Amino acid sequence: MSEQKEHFKPTLGLFDATMIVAGGMIGSGIFIVSADITRNVGSAGWLVLVWLITGFMTITAAVSYGELSAMFPKAGGQYVYLKEAYNKLIAFLFGWSFFSVIQTATIAAVGVAFSKFTAYLIPSVGESNIIADLGFIKISAAQLLAIAMIVLLTWSNTRGVKGGKIIQTTFTMTKLISLFGLIIFGFLLTKQSFWTENWSTGFNAMQVAKDAAGAFDPGNWSPISGGVLIGAVAAAMVGSIFSSDSWNNVTFIAGEIKNPKRNIGLSLFFGTSIVTIIYITANLMYLHVLPLHSAANPTQSIAFAENDRVAVTAANVIFGNAGTYVIAIMIMISTFGCNNGLILAGARVYYTMAKDGLFFKKVGELNKNAVPEYALWIQCAVASLLCLSGKYGDLLTMVSFIVVIFYILTIIGIFILRKKMPDAERPYKAFGYPVLPAVYIILALLFCCGLVWASPTYSLWGLGITLLGIPLYYIAVGSSKKED
Template sequence: MSETGKTGYARRLGVFDATMVVVGGIIGAGIFLNPAAVASRTESAGMTTLAWGVGGLFALAGAFIFAELGARRPQAGGGYVYLREAFGPLVAFLFGWIMLLVNYSGSIAAVATMFATYACRLAGLPDNTNLVPPVAVGAIVLLAGINYYGIRAGALVQNVFTVLKLAAVVAVVVAGLALTGVGDGANVGRALDTQANFGNAMLPVLFAYSGWSYINNIAGEIRDPQRSIPRALVLGMLACTACYLVANFAYLHALGHAGLAASTAPAAELMQRAFGPTGANLIAAGIAISTFGFCNIALLSGARVFQVMGADGVFFRGAAHIHEKHRSPDIALFGLAGWAVILTLSGTYGQLLDYATVGDWIGAAMVGATLFYYRRREGADGVFRAPGFPLLPVAFIAAVGWVVASSAIAKPRDTLIGLAIIAAGVPVYYAWRRFGVRA
């Protein structure tokens, strides 16, 4: 039961599996660390809560848009496919170029390094141990090996680690609520302050909510995709928003706004206060679990994009290969893992991710804009429809534009380098099309 004879993917995932991909792709280490950054940029508990609520609405808008796109084109490749059909192969290639060179690979490298740091900490080793890089590489290689055996193997890992990371979130919430009277949680609902700094506070919020598009990359392996993809995206996004709001309420309840803003690791602080050294070890394990699960999603999802690019002839032809038995994009999978390993060992992934931020968000806006193309060409009958069209995609694109502008103002040098990386993909695209790399 394959997606098409061309790709040979098999539809083996149900709604629960797809929902776990959505939740696991969004909730990472950020829920344990980012709330402090948001609180430090706001002036009250109410404003902090508002920021996370607004971020949830923005992410839900994006989920609705991607739900309709996934239902219209339930095949591997996600945003690359939508951009190729709506705006042509060059735009699609540039999207894939930045994803391959930096975003997927850099994210895997960065998060694998974080996993290794917390894993070593659990083993009683200091944070500066030289074992962190080899442990990170080992995690990437292990996950690539698991995903080689197909989407069911990767999904099983994802389901287990997503449930475990949700359990870690529950533990943090319980710890925060148990510390009664420590902070100013009673003031969460007070009158909201008006401040220009709110936009700056929204940046880490929106980054924490990103990741819902991973499911679209594996749409060719989801059963009954016209129904399953929208359900998974909406359910997953609502679950993530609830987790973020409840977790932040717990942080504010226990630490207060000032305490949260001053904390470098709020989840660890809560668990340490509530349960002592055992709590600190539990949250370290929770972060390790969460980061390991994210690496798994990025590998299994990103490899599908590069497989489709290989089939289109704008990437190594060998990357188009699908394993006959396991139905996995084995060559693309190991290629992505290999590049992530190189970035991990080089230590350059952090700076690369800073450079690629603008390209990532521009890509999100472009993918959102493809909905206008599909509505104009195919109408709105017979598929899941994102509500509020055309206002919803317009608002989404405008919000993304605001994020890009804010990032450019905050880091103009990184923005220019990021645009240069995107521009460098243009001659690469034409060289690939002309010389037909067959490797």
């Protein structure tokens, strides 16, 4: 057996932590989800407002987490905050949801996105190349490539946090520069601007209708307002929230960050702010380069871009035929770096759960490189199985619903801990407390209610998976007591 290290090594500085925040947030979403948002709300004003609301919620939550990260600078992050504010059961429900759906399904989805866009350059690794047909499941080359990528990054992270840091910093810087470049070239090189035409829609919310076969009808839009509008905005925000998620990954690796009481809070603010600016300006660029929706040529519009690949359609306008390859390479870089951050951070939650006797004992051990190797490999196994399931696309609503529920509970935890631990050291306090955290909670609750109204099936499935953790918690507690 390899020599065990008792503690994590604090080797990550503020810049490294900021790259983990930004790198974990930027995957493939910004290149794709604006199509679905436009189909739900139908106007330039509402498209941008959805991203602005999401950005405000993300930054508000991030700076609120700064207080918690300074109070509890330990590996496990959000899991630890929930345990301190509530109890082990609530923390376990988060950890269970994180393991079964949130982190592992996100790793799988990002891995398959990497494969899909690699297929632009190497067609043989596409989804149409079926490697094995087992009757109940078909395994494609794209799925195998996604698994290979996840295994490679998992192995790399078992070698120590320094290797993961280098990969994260390199790939995050590359995709930030690439995205800024795409936005600038979009405004400078496009010959025909749709800016005025698109903004003529203002804030007149509309929703596209479907034909008898259930397909979108580009020429049939209906105005929406009231409760229907709230539901449509919630449905639209599934994509923007999913694209802006994983900013909290840096809190999970607090044990490996230098001066975590200062650097985690700052990295959360800097990382979420940078990504929010990129996301909003990218959508402004889309509004300049492409029409919102066009009945005459729908696949050249934001709402009906082929396979929702808005960035590919925009890049083809900007760069010509080479645009497809430009975006393919950008998304490959983006998703590779994103998954490295997700894999690196996620395992620390399971490690902390194991230390509390709520997960497999081996998961709570560090290898000779001072990283939780068993936690990394068990995460890898579940994510790989989800790659094979082919159902990760259906998990988008479920993941967003669960994620926001736990964000709400965590931010309520700030109010609880102010009363529960009034004299605790707080090197950093939540910005705008109590107003901004309260505003976040209200907006997030409206989002969750709207999502249940618009997509009850997957929202309630998400809640069901979370609640399944209750009997599992008591089984885990019982097993832990027997071992003691």
